[in-house]
Amino acid sequence: MQREDLSDLNAFLAVAEEQSFTRAAARLGTSQSALSHTVRRLEERLGVRLLMRTTRRVAPTDAGERLLRTLRPALDEIGAELAGLSELRDKPAGTVRLVASENAARGLVFPALARLLPRYPDLKVEVSVDAGLTDIVAQRFDAGVRLGEHLAKDMIAVRIGPDLRLAVVGSPGYFAQRPIPRTPQDLADHVCINLRLESFGGLYAWEFEKDGRELRVRVDGQFTSNDVSLILDAARSGLGLACVLEDQVTPGLADSSLVRVLEDWCAPFAGYHLYYPSRRQPTPAFTLLVDALRYRA
Template identity: 85%
Template sequence: MRREDLSDLSAFLAVAEEQSFTRAAARLGTSQSALSHTLNRVEARLGVRLLTRTTRRVSPTEAGERLLQTLRPAFDDIDAGLAGLSELRDRPAGSLRIVASENAARGLLWPKLADVLPRYPDLKVEINVDAGLTDIVAERFDAGVRLGEHLAKDMIAVRIGPDLRLAVVGSPAYFDRHPRPRTPQDLAHHLCINLRLESFGGLYAWEFEKDGRELRVRVDGQFTSNDVPLILEAARGGTGLACVLEDQVMPSVANGSLVRVLEDWCAPFSGYHLYYPSRRQQTPAFALLVEALRYRE
C-alpha cells in the first residue's frame, strides 16, 4: 500500500466516524475543502460511493460501512502498536480516554488521577461523563466504567470500588405529612421522584432485596429527572421520595436534611468496574492506569 493510500483511508475513517467534514477536518488538522477533495479521490479510485452527503450530516453508504468495519480494527491495531513503543521510554506516556458516570468520575476516577497525573507528566487522560451504556469500541474509548451487573461478557473487568447499596430517602417535612414506608409495596401510596435512564429502557424501576427475595417496583409521582443532584434537591424540598446510590445521599442523611427508609430492603451489590476489550494491547500507560484505579480492600 502506498503511503498516500493510508493517509486517504485515515481521512475517510475520520469523516465516517465524525459524520461531519467540519469535525473531521478539525480532528485531522486540515481544511474542509482539502478533506472533501481527498474523499472524492478515494471514491474515484475505488469506483464506489462511500459517503452520502446532505446539508446536515454525512453518513456511510453500504460500501462505506463495510470499509469502515474493516478499517476500525486495523487502525486500532496500528494505534496500539505505536503506543506500545512507549515501553522503550523511561516513563509511561500517551493519551487515554475513559467514559464513566458522573458519580464514578468524581468519586473514584478523579481522586486517583489527581495523584497519578503530577507524577507522570507525559500521560494524558480524558474522562467523558455519560450515564448511558456507551459502546466503548464504536466510540473509540480506551476503557469505560460500569456497575458490575452491567458488564458485557466479552470485556475484561477490573474492580475499582467497593460494593454499593441503594438508599430510599425523603425529607423530614415529607414524613410529617406521610407515614414512613415499611415495605417496598408501601411505595404505591407515596409520591416518588422518578429517575429517567434511557439506556435502561426509560424510567428506572426501584430494586430491592431481602432474605433472598428480589423486588422491582415502578413508582409514581409529580417529578422526573435524569439528573441525580436535581432529584436530591427535590427530595430535600419535600417533593417526594428518592432512590439513589447510598454514597450520593449520606451527607444529607448525616446532616438531617434527608431521612432514610427501607434500609433493610437495600442489599449490597457489585460496585464500579473499569472495563475494556479483551483484545486491547496493554501499553505501559494503560497498565499504569489500571493499577492506579484497582480497588484494594
C-alpha cells in the same frame, strides 16, 4: 548503504575488538565459519583487506583501523538511540480516554487521577461523563466504568470500588405529612421521584432484595429527571422520595436534610468496575492507570 552492510560492519567490529573469530562468534551467537564468511564478504565488497589473520591472532589492517575509528562512535550512537526508544516504549505516556457516570468519575476516577497525574507529566487522561451504556469500542474509548451487574461478558473487568447499596430517602417535611414506608409495596401510597435512564429502557424501576426475595417496583410522582443531583434537590425540597446510591445521600443524612427508609430492603451489590475489550493490547500508560484505579479492600 545496503541493509546487510550494518550486520556485516557489526561482525567486523566484534572480530576486531575480540581479536579472535572464536570469541567474536561466541559474542554474536553465531558460528566461526559464518562469521569468517561475513567478514570476507565485507572485504570483497569494499575492495580492501580489513583484518590480518595469523595462527595466533587477528588484527585490523590500516584500512581496518580507519574503519574502526568511524564505526565505533557511529554504532555507539545507534545503540544509545535504540536504548532511548526502548525507554520511551516503556515510559507511561500518551492519552487514555475513559467514560464513566458522574458519581464514579467524581468519587473514584478523579481522586485516583489527582494522585497519579502529577507523578507522570507525559500521561494524559480524558474522562467523559455519561450515565448511559456507552459502546466504548464504537466511541473509541480505551475503557469505561460500569456497575458490576451491567458488564458485557466479552470485556475484561477490573474492580475499582467496594460493594454499593441503594438508599431510599425523603425530607423531614415530607415524612411529617406521610407515614414511613415499611415495605417496597408501601411505595404505592407515596409520591416518588423517577430517574430516567434511556439506556435502561426509560424510567428506572426501584430494585429491592431481602432474605433472597427480589422486587422491582415502578413508582409514580410529579417530578422526573435524568440527573441525580437534581433528584436529590427535589427530595430535600419535599417533592417526594428518591432512590439513589448510598454514597450520594451521605451529606444529606449527615446534615439531617434527608431521612432514610427501607434500609433493610437495600442489599449490597457489585460496585464499579473498569472494563475494556479483551483483545486490547495495554500500553504502559493504560496499565499504569488500571493499577491506580484497582480496588484494594
